[in-house]
Amino acid sequence: MKTLAEETWSLDKSRQVYGVNRNDLHFLDISEEGDLFLRLRGKSITFKDIIERIKNINGDSPGYASSFTLRVPQLVTYQVKKLKAAFQRVMEELDYGGKFIGIYPVKVNQRKDCVTAVLRSDSDYGLEAGTKAELLLIKNVIEREKHRPIVCNGAKDPKYLKLIKECMKEGYNIAISVESVHESRLIMKRFKPEQTHLVLRIKPYLSVEGHWSHSTGRDSKFGLSIHDLYDVVELLKQRGFANSVKTILAHAGSQITEIESFERFGRLLTKLYTELRDMGLSNLVNIDFGGGLAIDYTSSETSDFMLRYAQLLVSGVKAHLSEISGKHPPPNIMIESGRGITALSTMVVVEALEVRSIFPPRDENAISEIIKDDERKTLDRIRKASTLKEIREIWNNFQEKYGGLNLAGMKFILEQEMVTRILEDAVRARLVELSLKSYDIDGLVRSFWRPEHIVIGNFSVFNSIADHVLVKQHFPVIPIQELNLKPQTTVRLVDITCDSDGEIAQFYRPRTDSIWFAKDNRLLTSLEGRMGEGIPVGSLEKIPGSCFVLTLAGAYQDAIEMDHNLLGDLPDVELYLQDDGKWALSWVTGAESIEELLKDVGYADIDVDEDPYMWD
Ligand SMILES: Cc1ncc(COP(=O)(O)O)c(C=O)c1O
Incomplete structure (x- = not known):
């Protein structure tokens, strides 16, 4: 017989608590049986089925670990198309004369599955490089599509510039950013004005909220300060490079949650665009607004960030253009969104090895x-x-x-x-x-309210979601089963590193009119919507051997992973929904072996082809 508490619970309440089926977790949902599932183009795939299939096909593969990273490149495609559609819709609604140009900054996720998914989504989409190594990656990946725009950012030494020159000779469509007076000199020495597309990267003179707010405005590490901008423009004019400047760029920071600031950003850069054109840069036709589009990690936003972002940015640009009554043409709007494109596509599926209680059983x-x-x-x-x-x-x-x-x-x-x-x-x-x-x-x-149970997960926070430690980034964690039940309690998910930072207890308690509680009276929601401690679980009994999914891990985490305790990469598994509606899994790479990890720290002669994670 059900208790009263169980009778008042519902799937919708679970959806609300776990944040699924809306905003940036719209592709996750809960079945009647309480299983977490992925929805791709209307097809539902439970995590239980994914795990079962992996066990069957890859149980004996080298580098098999019970936990793995699930890559869904089709979610990258979905985001790229959604971003372009948002700008096109807004530009049409506002009768905007300029074009949208999408650029993907590869630093955000350099993995081949991710970069090729971006390219597959749109034949005009461009790529951004921040280093020579990234430019080499781009050169390779778009070898047969040289029309795609490439923006070369980052500190430039003669070798980076040499590579840029080679790419230009081979017919790649390259724009070189100028980030200092020194760089402008280096560039002018090596390139011919008529063959060069220059981007003036300017510090984003704007205050924004968010983790990176300290590095915007004059404190920004990147771009020309206003006095350097005057000097660079003067130098370019003197040396005949004024007409090479076709683009200005500013990146206001990542994960800008105070979305209204994009209207001001639109106005500000358009003002600089018109002033620079007035100063004689008459080939200037593009404004590159960098990245900054936020992900709704807590599923708490009422509006769709992407559409709102496009609306605010284009309105800001338009507002300034109306003030100068059509004196300059509407610029093309370039967007270098990274996080907004990639975050959804990666999930870390963590096997729970055991549950420990901090309290003893009653005797x-x-x-x-x-x-x-x-x-x-x-x-x-x-x-x-x-x-x-x-x-x-x-x-x-x-x-x-x-x-x-x-x-x-x-x-x-x-x-x-x-x-x-x-x-x-x-x-x-x-x-x-x-x-x-x-x-x-x-x-x-x-x-x-602190959880009294600790779940040991076969993973490393440092390797799979380093930003959880570095910048206290919240990655929503969801158990894969028993989500139809009123949660028995809440738990902390700890990893197998020997570091007490290797733990996720953070859980966003969504806003509800009255607070909801787990069966043991621990908090599940809050009156105002806030971060709390403790991941809700249906029951403790079924946790060992089951899994938790760390979601929205596709942006930056692969690029900054760490080998703390010599626990390297988890294996990668790619999931594809085919045109016939069937889904396929492929094993992309196995977990890094202990041998490889030891080699990285200087021990080349230790021969152990073992997986560093826990084995049954
Ligand atoms: C120049 C530039 N463009 C784009 C991005 C991507 O930003 P986001 O991931 O916030 O979209 C960055 C991130 O640091 C950047 O520096």
């Missing part, structure tokens, strides 16, 4: 009668408490009496842990009963 015989008596009295007080203040006092009294006595040894610690668990349960239940608004008013009360 009545192990607790002394004196402590039991104290426990009874404290429980009674908790159940009668009517304010947060009272609860805090009761808790403090209990802590004062017992908290400092752990030196009394193992037996005492064991008793303490058993009692603490019961009391924490009671506090949570009482707080929920009282419907207190401030569930986490301070550090003390917050501790009651």
Whole structure:
């Protein structure tokens, strides 16, 4: 028989809690049976089926690990088309005269499956290189499509410029960014004005919100400051390069969540565009707005970032053009979105090896009668408490009496842990009963909601989602099963590195009118929408051997992976939906072997063809 709590739960509530079926997780959903599935062009594929198939086809492959990275290049294609369609729609609605030019910055995800998916999506899409190595990659990948625009950014040395020159000779369509006065001199020395397309990269003089806000405006590491811009323009004019400048570029930062700033950015760069044309750069026809399009990692946004982004940017450009009443032609709008194109396409599927509880199981015989008596009295007080203040006092009294006595040894610690668990349960239940608004008013009360179970996942946070540690980036984590149940509790997912940062407990608690709780009264949602600790799970019992999916990991994570503890790459598996509606998996690369990892740190003569991750 179902309990009342289970009867009031629904799939829609699970969708709300896990953030699936909307915004940037629109391609994930939950089946009636509670399984997480992927939806590609209307076809549903459960993660259980994907895992089953991998086990069958690749169980014996070298580098097999129970966890793997799932690549879905068709989601890259989907995003590229969506971005172009958004700009085309807005340009049509606003009767905008310029063109949209899409450029993919390969630094965001250089993997071949990703870059080729971008190219396959659109025959005019261009690529951006930030280094010589990236230019070599681009040269190779578009060898037969030299018409595609290439923007060469990044610090340029004579060798990078030599490679650019070779590419130009071979017929590639290259634009070279000028990022300093020194660079402008290097370029003018080596290139002929009539054959060169120059991009003036300017610091984004604009304040934006987000992790990278400190590096915008005058503090930006990239681009010409306003005084350098004046000097470079003067130099270019003196040496006959004024007509080589066809583009200006500024990148305002990544993951710009304060989306309204794009309207100001549109206005600002259009103002600079018209001023530079007035200064004699009359071939200037493009504005490259860099990247910055944000991903809705928390599924909490009400609007579609992509469409809104296009609307704001084009309106900003248009607004300035109207102020100068058509004195200059509408510029083509170039967009170098990276995160917005790639984030959806990569998911890390992590096998759960075991579940550990931080508290011991209850054993009545192990607790002394004196402590039991104290426990009874404290429980009674908790159940009668009517304010947060009272609860805090009761808790403090209990802590004062017992908290400092752990030196009394193992037996005492064991008793303490058993009692603490019961009391924490009671506090949570009482707080929920009282419907207190401030569930986490301070550090003390917050501790009651922390998960008491740790799931050990066969992965490395440092290798698979390094930004979780580096910039506290949130990657939504979703169990693959029992999502139809009201969650039993919440857990922390920890990796197998020996580093306490190798853990994901962060979970976005979506906004609901009244707070929803797991069966053990841990928080699932919040009144205002905020980050909390604890990933909800249907039940603890079925976790070992099951998986968790770390989503939206396609941007930057492959480029910055780390081999902490010599745990290298997980194997890569590519998923394709074929035209006949069948889906296919292919094993792209196995996990890096211990031998390769040791070689990287200087041990070339150790011969072990073993996978560094855990084996059953
Ligand atoms: C010049 C340039 N263009 C584009 C991007 C991509 O930005 P995003 O991933 O935010 O779209 C970057 C990121 O650093 C960049 O430096």
